[in-house]
Amino acid sequence: MIRVENLFYQYPKNQEDTLKSIRFEVKKGEIFGFLGPSGAGKSTLQNILTGTLTGYRGKVSVMDHSLKHLGEDYYEKIGVDFEFPNFYGKFTALENLTYFSSLYRRKTLDPCPFLEQMNLLEDAKKPVNRFSKGMKTRLGFIRCLLHDPDLLFLDEPTSGLDPSNARILKDMVKELQQAGKTIILTTHNMHDAEELCDRVAFIVDGEIRALDTPAAFRHPSEKNLVTYTFFNQEKMEENCQIPLDELHSDLKFLRLMTEKKITRIHSSEQTLEDVFLSLTGRTLQ
Numbered sequence: 001m002i003r004v005e006n007l008f009y010q011y012p013k014n015q016e017d018t019l020k021s022i023r024f025e026v027k028k029g030e031i032f033g034f035l036g037p038s039g040a041g042k043s044t045l046q047n048i049l050t051g052t053l054t055g056y057r058g059k060v061s062v063m064d065h066s067l068k069h070l071g072e073d074y075y076e077k078i079g080v081d082f083e084f085p086n087f088y089g090k091f092t093a094l095e096n097l098t099y100f101s102s103l104y105r106r107k108t109l110d111p112c113p114f115l116e117q118m119n120l121l122e123d124a125k126k127p128v129n130r131f132s133k134g135m136k137t138r139l140g141f142i143r144c145l146l147h148d149p150d151l152l153f154l155d156e157p158t159s160g161l162d163p164s165n166a167r168i169l170k171d172m173v174k175e176l177q178q179a180g181k182t183i184i185l186t187t188h189n190m191h192d193a194e195e196l197c198d199r200v201a202f203i204v205d206g207e208i209r210a211l212d213t214p215a216a217f218r219h220p221s222e223k224n225l226v227t228y229t230f231f232n233q234e235k236m237e238e239n240c241q242i243p244l245d246e247l248h249s250d251l252k253f254l255r256l257m258t259e260k261k262i263t264r265i266h267s268s269e270q271t272l273e274d275v276f277l278s279l280t281g282r283t284l285q
């Protein structure tokens with residue numbers, strides 16, 4: 001679906017390249033994550049892939065066509081959820097969606113089921129300048145789905161959303177993948193990346209430092225320890241640590257389990273954040 005080779009990008013007024021030697025491929029039907037700290041170049045990369053930024057060096061092809069020769073119909077096939085979505089503030093949410101739908105040649109979808117799914121149906125007739133940040137974020141997500149595109153670019157789609165709306169949006173992303181869409185998800189939220197992405201590229205200072213599946217990044221090491229908490233004779237809580245692969249034969253643990261005295265069990269496998277920190281020396285936020 002996407003092939004990028006040796007991509008470099010320099011903003012006209014900057015001295016240095018913002019993107020350096022970027023190389024990756026995205027398969028059809030994949031959810032592919034760009035994960036990295038603020039300023040790493042994630043949105044710059046997304047803007048190149050969506051044709052918003054031109055003047056890059058290297059090869060970028062999407063749907064088997066070089067981005068340098070993509071026609072107007074490119075925007076019929078891709079959906080872009082911007083980091084900072086812009087709307088016509090004096091118009092209602094529904095009027096905005098109807099207007100943006102009218103820009104497409106292909107038949108567009110009814111926005112109302114999406115508005116309902118994203119808990120915005122009651123606000124559909126309110127002017128967008130009365131919307132909160134989270135409401136605009138949800139509206140931006142709906143807007144990018146209206147023409148039923150095959151390839152979606154989502155830049156921080158859960159930013160500013162409360163947990164319940166973030167959950168709804170993430171479930172919709174999974175449904176879109178099941179419907180055959182390819183999705184590029186840009187985020188510095190490692191939980192979203194871990195839950196949604198088939199593969200993740202770690203981007204730091206404009207470079208891809210590592211690229212793999214979340215599971216492969218987190219692969220359990222010998223040091224993977226389990227901590228369990230139980231009540232001792234004095235009815236005080238006590239902790240015990242043991243390697244995960246020895247847990248099944250640990251007699252004390254097995255006895256406490258049978259006696260139903262264990263109150264908590266925590267495994268300490270690496271999170272994507274830990275992996276990111278060890279690979280780059282940087283945190284994601």
Ligand SMILES: Nc1ncnc2c1ncn2[C@@H]1O[C@H](COP(=O)(O)OP(=O)(O)OP(=O)(O)O)[C@@H](O)[C@H]1O
Pocket residue numbers: 011013014018036037038039040041042043044045083188
């Ligand atoms: N229009 C611009 N002109 C010049 N430099 C820019 C421009 N837009 C972004 N940059 C710079 O390019 C670098 C990458 O920015 P970008 O917005 O791609 O980061 P990001 O990874 O998306 O960060 P965030 O997580 O905060 O959204 C930053 O150093 C930023 O200052």
Ligand SMILES: [Mg+2]
Pocket residue numbers: 042043044083155
């Ligand atoms: Mg960004």
